Amino acid sequence: MGLKASSSLLCLAILLGVSSLASSVNITRALENYPEFSTMIELLAKTELTPIINKRQTITVLALSNDAIGSISGRPEEELKNILMNHVVLDYYDELKLKALKDKSTLLTTLYQSTGLGQQQNGFLNCSKANGKIVFGSAVKGAPLTAEYITTVFRNPFNLSVVQISMPIVAPGLGAPVKVPPPPPMTSPPAPSPKKAGATPAPGPAEEEDYADAPPGAAPETAPASAPSEDGSPAPAPENAGKKKMAAADEVEPPSSASNTGLSFGAVLVLGVVASFAGF
Ligand SMILES: *[C@@H]1O[C@H](CO)[C@@H](O)[C@H](O)[C@H]1NC(C)=O
Numbered sequence: 001m002g003l004k005a006s007s008s009l010l011c012l013a014i015l016l017g018v019s020s021l022a023s024s025v026n027i028t029r030a031l032e033n034y035p036e037f038s039t040m041i042e043l044l045a046k047t048e049l050t051p052i053i054n055k056r057q058t059i060t061v062l063a064l065s066n067d068a069i070g071s072i073s074g075r076p077e078e079e080l081k082n083i084l085m086n087h088v089v090l091d092y093y094d095e096l097k098l099k100a101l102k103d104k105s106t107l108l109t110t111l112y113q114s115t116g117l118g119q120q121q122n123g124f125l126n127c128s129k130a131n132g133k134i135v136f137g138s139a140v141k142g143a144p145l146t147a148e149y150i151t152t153v154f155r156n157p158f159n160l161s162v163v164q165i166s167m168p169i170v171a172p173g174l175g176a177p178v179k180v181p182p183p184p185p186m187t188s189p190p191a192p193s194p195k196k197a198g199a200t201p202a203p204g205p206a207e208e209e210d211y212a213d214a215p216p217g218a219a220p221e222t223a224p225a226s227a228p229s230e231d232g233s234p235a236p237a238p239e240n241a242g243k244k245k246m247a248a249a250d251e252v253e254p255p256s257s258a259s260n261t262g263l264s265f266g267a268v269l270v271l272g273v274v275a276s277f278a279g280f
């Protein structure tokens with residue numbers, strides 16, 4: 001009896017431990033094994049956003065690497081806080097969900113919107129599919145969609161997802177815009193490549209062009225004949241780069257069972273507790 005009681009208590013203690021571990025959103029813990037996001041974690045703490053994020057139950061953080069966040073890390077604290085709040089999406093989006101989005105563009109609500117300070121949609125983000133890529137920008141009309149989806153760093157469906165993007169999103173009204181960095185040689189640039197410089201830098205036409213450029217057999221959804229740089233150069237290189245990147249992202253996609261393990265472990269423990277109580 002004494003033994004049974006104590007083993008029941010032990011089970012209960014473990015169960016509680018497991019469930020609180022599996023349940024809580026903790027952005028610091030989610031990224032603690034990723035030193036390339038240490039600056040973002042520091043800045044979230046400095047601007048006192050960490051506890052606000054951790055209180056949420058369903059959240060996606062658009063994460064910036066130490067390099068990428070350099071362009072905003074020195075801004076005044078209040079400005080920085082507003083900008084960072086625009087990188088916290090009040091919904092769950094991981095790679096699977098982003099790729100499954102049917103609409104060409106989706107409006108995402110951010111933490112900044114929840115402050116009530118949002119103006120002209122600057123508390124929202126526009127997530128669009130362009131050039132075979134997923135891009136983010138402020139939802140303010142005319143704002144550039146220059147932050148590219150890179151990978152899903154952490155996912156705990158459907159509570160916390162951390163998605164890496166290529167550069168900060170600074171909505172109009174929240175600070176000076178960040179310049180799009182020049183495209184690195186082998187990875188996909190966030191903007192249409194210089195090769196297609198004949199076209200406008202706006203993402204719209206480039207998107208159509210990508211569909212038009214789709215390889216035969218890929219069954220393009222739309223193939224507008226009006227793609228601006230079609231006549232110039234077919235330029236398959238950037239598209240291939242985009243494809244490679246998506247393929248790479250597919251490869252690193254973690255299995256969705258991570259958090260299920262916690263759940264089923266918990267369920268087994270519940271059974272154990274019930275069973276040992278039933279044994280009295
Ligand atoms: C995870 O999110 C769901 C809703 O999406 C919520 O019902 C659940 O309570 C959350 N889990 C925790 C432990 O916060």
Ligand SMILES: *[C@@H]1O[C@H](CO)[C@@H](O)[C@H](O)[C@H]1NC(C)=O
Nearest residue numbers: 024026027028029030032054
């Ligand atoms: C979140 O995780 C960090 C690192 O593991 C830990 O130091 C911190 O206490 C956790 N915060 C909460 C609220 O559990």
Ligand SMILES: *[C@@H]1O[C@H](CO)[C@@H](O)[C@H](O)[C@H]1NC(C)=O
Nearest residue numbers: 105106107126128139145204
């Ligand atoms: C997102 O941006 C694109 C390109 O600027 C635009 O065509 C689209 O209407 C926007 N979507 C939303 C939901 O605002």
